[in-house]
Amino acid sequence: MTDQEEQIIIRKVVAGDAQAFAGLVNTYKDMAVLLAYNILLNREDAEEVAQDAFVKAYKSLHSFKSDARFSTWLYRIIVNTALNKKKLKKQYPLEITEIVAAEVPSDINNIFATQITREHRKHIQVALKSINTNERLCITLYYLNELSVEEIYELTGITTSNIKVLLYRGRKNLYAALHRHLKNEITNLIKQ
Amino acid sequence: MMEQDKQMKEILFNSTEEASADFTNIVMKKVYLLSTSSGYQPLVSPKLKKLFVFVFGATVAVILSLCLVITLSNYNIVGWIESIPLPDLDYKKLLLFILIFWIMFSVNILLQKKLLLH
Numbered sequence: 001m002t003d004q005e006e007q008i009i010i011r012k013v014v015a016g017d018a019q020a021f022a023g024l025v026n027t028y029k030d031m032a033v034l035l036a037y038n039i040l041l042n043r044e045d046a047e048e049v050a051q052d053a054f055v056k057a058y059k060s061l062h063s064f065k066s067d068a069r070f071s072t073w074l075y076r077i078i079v080n081t082a083l084n085k086k087k088l089k090k091q092y093p094l095e096i097t098e099i100v101a102a103e104v105p106s107d108i109n110n111i112f113a114t115q116i117t118r119e120h121r122k123h124i125q126v127a128l129k130s131i132n133t134n135e136r137l138c139i140t141l142y143y144l145n146e147l148s149v150e151e152i153y154e155l156t157g158i159t160t161s162n163i164k165v166l167l168y169r170g171r172k173n174l175y176a177a178l179h180r181h182l183k184n185e186i187t188n189l190i191k192q
Numbered sequence: 193m194m195e196q197d198k199q200m201k202e203i204l205f206n207s208t209e210e211a212s213a214d215f216t217n218i219v220m221k222k223v224y225l226l227s228t229s230s231g232y233q234p235l236v237s238p239k240l241k242k243l244f245v246f247v248f249g250a251t252v253a254v255i256l257s258l259c260l261v262i263t264l265s266n267y268n269i270v271g272w273i274e275s276i277p278l279p280d281l282d283y284k285k286l287l288l289f290i291l292i293f294w295i296m297f298s299v300n301i302l303l304q305k306k307l308l309l310h
Contacts, residue, residue, distance in 0.1 A: 043209075
């Protein structure tokens with residue numbers, strides 16, 4: 001969806017066409033869940049936070065300035081909602097085995113492919129769990145949501161120099177955690 | 193985008209599965225509820241309220257300054273007011289109505305501000 005198309009939808013929603021909002025939800029829902037997940041590390045909470053963020057965005061869409069990017073504005077709402085949730089609940093993420101067990105492959109032919117994806121996801125989730133929240137937040141916003149350092153500063157309030165340090169450390173720690181985890185897996189497989 | 197950046201994006205992208213199938217429906221249900229719920233609609237719009245406050249302030253200021261001028265001046269500079277022929281109306285009732293209206297309006301604004309602070 002182009003920026004212009006987005007602006008048209010926003011104008012329609014502000015004018016009272018609530019149905020038009022579904023277009024924005026469909027475009028950003030996956031990214032919203034991913035962003036919330038990388039902050040909370042809990043699938044159910046991430047989904048809930050993403051939904052709440054969309055409702056909040058709808059409520060305050062009239063205050064959205066058309067010269068700004070809708071995605072950045074929405075990400076700010078998601079980050080704030082997720083951080084508030086994390087602060088309020090002081091929760092611990094669900095065991096990864098529980099998340100993986102909840103997935104059911106729809107087609108028997110896809111079992112093998114699904115199994116690979118599950119394994120892949122499991123390694124990433126373990127690695128993400130091992131790094132600092134701010135590092136995870138910065139690398140998610142920078143690499144996944146493709147925000148600039150300045151935009152991350154505006155969104156989180158973390159200074160630009162700190163963001164650069166967090167990006168460097170986060171990247172390094174995530175690769176190291178992935179490497180360590182995969183090495184352990186291989187060693188365990190060899191032992192078996 | 194550098195190769196390493198792409199790799200990192202892919203890693204993060206694969207951290208969890210995409211949004212659930214009924215995600216949009218759930219959000220839109222909440223949105224419809226919000227859009228159809230009849231919220232509080234003030235009888236007097238904020239713009240009109242500002243205009244009322246301005247008119248009230250201006251009237252009070254004019255009355256006070258006229259009183260001041262009349263009191264301080266030795267000359268009968270507002271004598272022309274006395275010469276204006278007035279229509280035969282019940283001015284007591286009219287003044288009472290205006291007075292009560294502005295008292296109620298001011299009390300309402302003060303109470304609203306108090307409620308907002310809480």
